[in-house]
Amino acid sequence: MDAPSNSIKIFAGNAHMGLAKLIARRLNLDLAKAAVLKYTNNETSVTIGESVRDEDVYIIQPGCGDINDNLMELLIMIHACKTASARRITAVIPCFFYARQDKKDKSRAPISAKLIANMLTVAGANHVITMDLHASQIQGFFNIPVDNLYAEPSTLKYIRECIPDYKEGKVVIVSPDAGGAKRATSIADRLDLEFALIHKERKKANFVSRMVLVGDVKGKTAVLVDDMADTCGTLGKAAQTLVENGATKVYAIVTHGILSGKACEVINNSALTQVVVTNTIPHEDKKKLCPKIATIDVSPTLAEAIRRTHNGESVSYLFHNVPA
Amino acid sequence: MNNLVVLSGSAHPKLTQQIGEKLGIPVGKVTLSKFSNQETNVEIHQSIRENDVYIVQSGCGQVNDNLIELIIMIGACRTASARRVICVCPFFPYSRNREPEDLSFDEPKETEANKKAKANTTVMDLSQLPEPPKNQTGYKHWTASSGTLIANMITAAGADQIITLDLHDPQFQGFFDIPVDNLTSQPLIAKYIRDNIPDYKDAIIVSPDAGGAKRATALSEILNTSIGLIHKDRKNKDNMQLVGNVKDKTCILFDDIVDTANTITKAAKLLHEQGAKRIYAVAPHAILSGDALTLLNESFIDEVIVGNTIPQEEHVEKCPKIKVLDFASMFAEVIRRIHNGESVSFLYGDSHNWEY
Numbered sequence: 001m002d003a004p005s006n007s008i009k010i011f012a013g014n015a016h017m018g019l020a021k022l023i024a025r026r027l028n029l030d031l032a033k034a035a036v037l038k039y040t041n042n043e044t045s046v047t048i049g050e051s052v053r054d055e056d057v058y059i060i061q062p063g064c065g066d067i068n069d070n071l072m073e074l075l076i077m078i079h080a081c082k083t084a085s086a087r088r089i090t091a092v093i094p095c096f097f098y099a100r101q102d103k104k105d106k107s108r109a110p111i112s113a114k115l116i117a118n119m120l121t122v123a124g125a126n127h128v129i130t131m132d133l134h135a136s137q138i139q140g141f142f143n144i145p146v147d148n149l150y151a152e153p154s155t156l157k158y159i160r161e162c163i164p165d166y167k168e169g170k171v172v173i174v175s176p177d178a179g180g181a182k183r184a185t186s187i188a189d190r191l192d193l194e195f196a197l198i199h200k201e202r203k204k205a206n207f208v209s210r211m212v213l214v215g216d217v218k219g220k221t222a223v224l225v226d227d228m229a230d231t232c233g234t235l236g237k238a239a240q241t242l243v244e245n246g247a248t249k250v251y252a253i254v255t256h257g258i259l260s261g262k263a264c265e266v267i268n269n270s271a272l273t274q275v276v277v278t279n280t281i282p283h284e285d286k287k288k289l290c291p292k293i294a295t296i297d298v299s300p301t302l303a304e305a306i307r308r309t310h311n312g313e314s315v316s317y318l319f320h321n322v323p324a
Numbered sequence: 325m326n327n328l329v330v331l332s333g334s335a336h337p338k339l340t341q342q343i344g345e346k347l348g349i350p351v352g353k354v355t356l357s358k359f360s361n362q363e364t365n366v367e368i369h370q371s372i373r374e375n376d377v378y379i380v381q382s383g384c385g386q387v388n389d390n391l392i393e394l395i396i397m398i399g400a401c402r403t404a405s406a407r408r409v410i411c412v413c414p415f416f417p418y419s420r421n422r423e424p425e426d427l428s429f430d431e432p433k434e435t436e437a438n439k440k441a442k443a444n445t446t447v448m449d450l451s452q453l454p455e456p457p458k459n460q461t462g463y464k465h466w467t468a469s470s471g472t473l474i475a476n477m478i479t480a481a482g483a484d485q486i487i488t489l490d491l492h493d494p495q496f497q498g499f500f501d502i503p504v505d506n507l508t509s510q511p512l513i514a515k516y517i518r519d520n521i522p523d524y525k526d527a528i529i530v531s532p533d534a535g536g537a538k539r540a541t542a543l544s545e546i547l548n549t550s551i552g553l554i555h556k557d558r559k560n561k562d563n564m565q566l567v568g569n570v571k572d573k574t575c576i577l578f579d580d581i582v583d584t585a586n587t588i589t590k591a592a593k594l595l596h597e598q599g600a601k602r603i604y605a606v607a608p609h610a611i612l613s614g615d616a617l618t619l620l621n622e623s624f625i626d627e628v629i630v631g632n633t634i635p636q637e638e639h640v641e642k643c644p645k646i647k648v649l650d651f652a653s654m655f656a657e658v659i660r661r662i663h664n665g666e667s668v669s670f671l672y673g674d675s676h677n678w679e680y
Contacts, residue, residue, distance in 0.1 A: 040584055040613040042387045043418055046468040067362045072388040075477070080468035098363055108368040110400035115481055119395070122476040231360050260360040 006055045006087055008310050011048075013061035013073040016282050019094065020060040022299035027307060032057075036073050044069065046076045048084060056310050057086040058129075060302075063097035064258065064281040071097050071116070075123040082124030090127040090309065091120055092302060094280035095256045099134035100228075102141075117141035129305055131280055131298065132227050132255040147315055149305055151255040151278050152183075153322045154296050155225065156190055158276060162294075163251060165221045172196050172220045172247075174213075176238040184225050196222070198238050211241045218246035229254040229277065232263040236270040243271040251276065257283050257293070264290040300324075325349055327407070328663050329372050333381030333397060335390040336635050339414065339652055340380040346656035352377075356393060364389065366396050368404065377406045378487075378659055383417025384611060384634040391417055391474070395481040402482040410485040410662070411478060412655060414633035415609045418470040419492045420581070475499035487658060489633055489651065490580050490608045507658060507671055509608040509631055509651065512678045514546040516629065516649060517576065521604065527574040528552050530566075532591035540578050554591045564594050571599035582607040582630065585616035589623040596624040609633050610646075617642045653679040 009032040012020030024031045033049030059081070061074040074091060081089050098112035120128060121144055128146045133139065139146040165171055174196045175184035181197055188195040196215025222242045229235055229252070239250040250272050257277025267275055267290050275290075277283060278298045287293045304323040308315050331352040332340035344351040353369040379401070381394040394411065401409045471493070478486065479502055486504045491497065497504040517524050530552040531540035537553055544551045552568025552575070575595050582588055582605070592603050603625050610630035612620075620628055620643050628646045630636060636648045654671070661668050670676050 039422075041611045042385065042613075044388060044470075045422065046470075048466040048468070065362070066388075068364060068386075068389040068392040071392060075473060076468050076470050079470060079473040080466060083468075083472075084466050101363070104403055108372070108400055108404040110366055110396045111403060112363075112396050112399065115395055115399040118480040119477050122480040123473055258361045260362070 008306065009050070009052055009055045009057045009086075010306070011057065011059045011077055011081070013059065013070055013077060015061045015063075015065055015070040015073075016094075016280075018282055018284075019062070019279055019299055019302075022279075022297070023060060023303045023306065026300060026303035034077065036077065038069075044072050044076055046073065046080050048077075048080055052081050052084050052086045054085065054087045057081045057089045058092050058306050059089065060092045060094075062093060062095040062280050063099070064095055067097060071119075075119055078120070078123040078125050088126045089124060090129060090306075091125045092129045092306070094131045094298070094302065095258075096130050096133055096138065099138060102135050102138055113138050114141045120144075127309070129302070129309070131278075131302070134227060147305060147309070149301055149315075150319055151280075151296070151298055151301075152187060152190075153318070153320055154278065154298055154301065155187060155253050155255075157322050158253060158296050159187075159191060159223060162276075163221060163223060165249075166191075169193070170220045172215070172217050172222050174198060174215070174217065174222045174224050174238070174242065176224050176226050176234050180226050183227065187225055194220075198241055211237055213241055213245045217242055220247060221249045221251065222247040224250065224252040226252070226254050228256045228258060229263065229275065230258040231261045232259065232266045232270075232275075235272065235275070236266045239271040249273045253296075254278075256280050257286070259283055259286045259293075264293075267292055325660070325663060327375045328378070328659075329370070329375045329406075330378045330380065330659070331368070331397065331401075333379060333390055333393050335382045335385055335393075336380065336414070336633075338635060338637075339382070339632060339655075342650065342652035343380065343656045343659065346653050347660060354397070364393050364396055366393065366400050368397075368400055371404075372401060373405045374407045376408045376410065376663055377401045378410050378412050380412045380414075380655075382415045382633055383413060383419075384415055387417045391477075395477060398478070398481040398483050408484045409482060410487060411483045412487045412659070414489050414631075414651065414655070415611075416474075416488045416491055416496070418474045419496055421469050421471070421493065422467050471496055472499050485662075487655070487662070489631075489654075492580055505658065505662070505668060507654060509649075509654070510543050510546060511671070511676070512649065512651070512654060512680055513606055513608070513629070514543060515678045516680055517547060517606075521574065521576070523574055524576075525549065527576055528568060528570055529576050529578050530554060530568065530570070530591070530595065532577050532579050532587050536579050539580060543578055554594060564590065566594055566598055570595050572601050574602045575600045575604070577603065577605045577625070579605075579607045581609045581611065582616065582628075583611045584614045585612065585619045585623075589619045589625065592624040602626050604629060607631075608649075608651075610636065610639065612639050620645060649680040651680075 010024050011032050011034050035047045037045045059077050097116045101112035131149045132151050133148050172194045173184050173188040175181045176198050199212045200209045201212045235252050242250050251274050253276045276294045278296045300323040329352045331354050334356050355367040357365045379397050489507045491506050528550050529540045529544040531537050532554050540551050555565045557563040588605050604627050605625045606629045608631035631649050631651050640646050
């Protein structure tokens with residue numbers, strides 16, 4: 001006998017309430033009632049306001065803002081739902097916590113991404129949905145299923161519709177570093193465009209390295225693609241190098257717009273025409289400081305993933321298509 | 325001491341420094357910082373391969389930041405092949421079971437002011453016993469009790485042992501699968517009282533709420549004094565009852581945690597009204613958040629005696645009534661004994677010569 005059907009309950013922490021509301025609206029639901037606050041001594045307080053017994057719970061909390069506070073909120077919410085007898089708990093983490101600390105690259109470095117994976121499992125998550133993991137091998141840190149969605153279909157759609165000169169074929173896809181080459185070539189292949197790479201050349205140890213362009217951008221619009229834009233130092237220098245090599249305009253399309261520190265200043269003063277980020281991380285306040293920032297909405301992809309996971313349908317459609 | 329390293333988190337480096345001095349070893353070199361996007365960065369600058377690492381991190385200040393820092397330090401020590409990783413948490417975070425509050429679940433308007441307000445102000449005051457929720461649907465709120473989660477997280481990160489002091493809820497030790505040493509500050513506090521409160525034999529140890537009765541009784545047995553209890557009437561919050569006679573006596577209010585100081589200052593008021601001669605307040609853990617310092621300064625309490633499980637320098641400047649007992653010797657002695665594989669039972673006896 002099949003288990004009786006249950007409903008989707010979407011909870012949101014304080015990291016990105018806006019995205020959670022968009023996702024809920026697309027699924028034709030209200031956000032489930034929860035109060036996530038702080039006690040006087042800075043401990044996090046989570047109170048669930050409706051019954052989650054035997055329900056399919058989705059908790060939306062990207063790794064941004066006050067990261068450690070948001071991480072604790074997520075863990076405590078997962079634990080609260082687990083002890084409240086939810087049937088399944090899925091952590092929807094559009095931008096994964098500590099994703100860049102994923103290997104021991106020097107002595108005694110912690111592998112924080114692995115620790116976060118352990119914490120999520122120990123708190124009681126049964127499933128994780130994330131987007132554009134910094135290294136897709138991070139899925140292997142978990143013993144529970146992980147769905148790593150791609151922002152690529154949304155990126156392709158944006159380039160087709162919003163980058164001028166696309167129709168004339170005068171666009172080159174550029175990767176700002178060697179590590180992102182695979183991502184950039186995948187996009188270039190799907191759009192049937194040319195590809196270029198920027199490479200940091202280290203002449204000597206401890207010397208300021210210079211950036212070298214591998215490929216041709218003369219007279220073309222260059223589109224830089226990367227997974228994260230944090231301080232934007234790399235993007236700014238890359239744009240400069242492209243302009244020096246003859247690019248007419250430089251765009252940047254980045255999945256996770258962390259934009260911390262002096263990022264807005266760097267973008268404003270750089271040769272970039274526009275920096276496009278998805279809404280995995282809230283950035284309304286950054287847009288006021290920097291008019292060059294534009295947004296791609298990925299809530300349809302996340303909402304579709306939630307709907308398909310709940311109904312037991314395949315999610316593969318989302319790897320190559322943007323939901324209508 | 326061979327193969328022993330003591331590392332400090334950012335919560336209470338001064339205590340770690342003092343512990344290191346008592347042990348006669350320098351504190352390990354660690355750089356703790358945050359990346360530009362607020363993620364925690366831990367760099368350990370000396371080899372800890374095959375060493376016993378003691379990480380001292382209290383659950384105070386920015387609690388979530390310090391907790392994640394602790395977990396990342398444990399992870400770093402594990403991947404650096406430490407032999408054992410032991411967490412020393414003088415004040416253990418998330419150890420209190422919170423009463424459910426009557427909350428409104430309406431969506432707050434998302435404004436900048438709201439976001440800033442959320443960061444700086446607080447909503448909950450746990451020292452008040454709440455009214456039961458007034459909703460009609462029959463569903464009560466489910467307030468998360470995070471104790472098990474924190475225990476699981478620390479174990480999953482790879483800690484081998486926990487050393488803590490005066491856990492709010494002694495049953496908390498059972499949440500862990502790894503050994504927990506729950507130290508007690510009562511013998512040290514008893515020694516302080518004997519040395520510094522002149523007529524302590526005639527004093528009365530008072531618990532400011534019913535939950536602490538057992539604690540107060542234990543201390544009074546060590547000192548051989550009488551006890552009293554203050555009890556809040558659930559129906560009428562302002563009506564507090566005193567059980568015991570305090571007229572013309574020295575009263576010692578004894579609780580484990582002083583957070584907002586609401587409970588303890590209201591208790592002191594009641595004792596004063598009932599004729600107490602002198603009022604002391606003693607608590608090993610002094611969080612003193614919100615308006616606590618103002619409340620203490622204006623209260624009828626003559627002296628506030630606290631432990632240094634949480635940094636107290638700022639509090640002492642703002643409230644001259646505070647006297648701080650140093651627990652570093654106790655922690656240092658316990659670390660020494662655990663490292664050498666000796667018994668820690670000395671802690672519970674009366675024969676040890678305590679330093680505070």
